[in-house]
Every structure is written in C-alpha cells, then in structure tokens.
Amino acid sequence: MTTSPRDPADRTPTSNPVLRRALNWGAAIAGGIAVVGGIFGLVFAGTEGLVSALLGTLLAVVFMGITGASILLANRFAGSDVFVGAFFGIVLGGWLLKFIVFIVLVVLLRGVDWLDPVVLFLAIVAGVIGSLVVDVLVVARSRLPYASDAQLPPPPSDD
C-alpha cells in the first residue's frame, strides 16, 4: 500500500482514516449481527424477538460508534486555536449526551409490549462486543506514523 506524501499545511490528525475505517466496518458487522440475531429472535420469541434483535443491535452499534464519529467531527477543528478545547468538549460532551439519551431510551422501551426484553438485552450485548472486536481489529491492523503531525523546518539550501 502506498501513501501519498502529506501536504505540510495539512494539520488533520492521522487518526481520521482509522476511525473512518472502524465506523464502516462496525456498520458492516452490525448488519451481520442484526441478521443472525434477528433469526434467533424470530425463532425463540416470534416477531417481538425479531424487532428486539434489530433494535438492540442498532442501539449498541450506533451508540458505540458515536465516540469515533465525535472524534472525527472534532478533528475538523484541527489547526485552529480552539482545537484542544473544542476536541475534548465535543468528544466528552458527545459521550455525556449519548448516555443521557441511552438511559432515556432504555426507560421508554422498558414497558412496551412489542419488544422482548431478554432478546433486546442480548442483542445489545452482542452489538457492543461485536463493535469492540471490530475496533480492536481495525486498530491492530492500522499503521500510524510516529511523527505524523510534526511540522519540520524547510531543508537547508547550499547557497
């Protein structure tokens, strides 16, 4: 794999391709987990199980993916004076918001009769573990240069 030389003025962190790849693979694996979970849910709990498996997988993968997506969003501020503040504000703010939304969703979905709680829980666990496996594999296979974001001085000239 060849990489094109980076533009020295390009201050985008080198983590972007890794995160983007992890999000894409996470979505692909989520599709697989949803299909397998949906079949098991349909077999063991009928239509409610199917809906629960699809919803559980979707919830797990979307909420696990928000962290990577928030880092990608925050990296758009790379190079600006407010980058560090904006980066941690967006990533940690997104994290907090994500958990509040997740808790509200869990409370809202608890009592509904068109969901099977056990299948939903198992689908969420499967989605979370699947997402973690994808993240680890993508990071383990990624190549990040050590001095990626360094700005070197121009080479000396002889004259």
Add this chain to the structure above:
Amino acid sequence: MDATTVLAEINGNIATVGYGLAAIGPAIGVGIVVGKTIEGVARQPELAGRLQVLMWIGIAFTEALAFIGIATYFIFV
C-alpha cells in the same frame, strides 16, 4: 431513630444501585483515559493522531461496561 429502623424503612429496587455503579465506574475510567491523553498530547503534540486512536479504543472498552450495565434494566425486574 436507630440505624436498623432507618434501614428497614428503605424500599425500592436494589438493582437501582447497579445502575449507579454502572455510571460511576466508566466515568472514572473515561476521566483517567482522557486525562492521560491530554498529558500525552501536551508532552508530545506530534503524537496527537496516535494518542487519539488509543484514547478512542480505551473509551470504547470503558463505555462497553456502562452500556451493558444500563441495559440490564431490561432484564432485572
């Protein structure tokens, strides 16, 4: 009112304590991960890209436990 009487008056679902623990643990974990990343980037700004990826994988593992802990609300009655 003695302690035994107070404890006897407490009612509710004990699983609620679990949701609190599911929030505290990852909060501390993510705090440590992000704090150490800030330290690392402050020491070596050129490694920001690498450290971001490591921070992200650390947050992913930490928040996984929180998600599973909160989702137990579906199965604990």
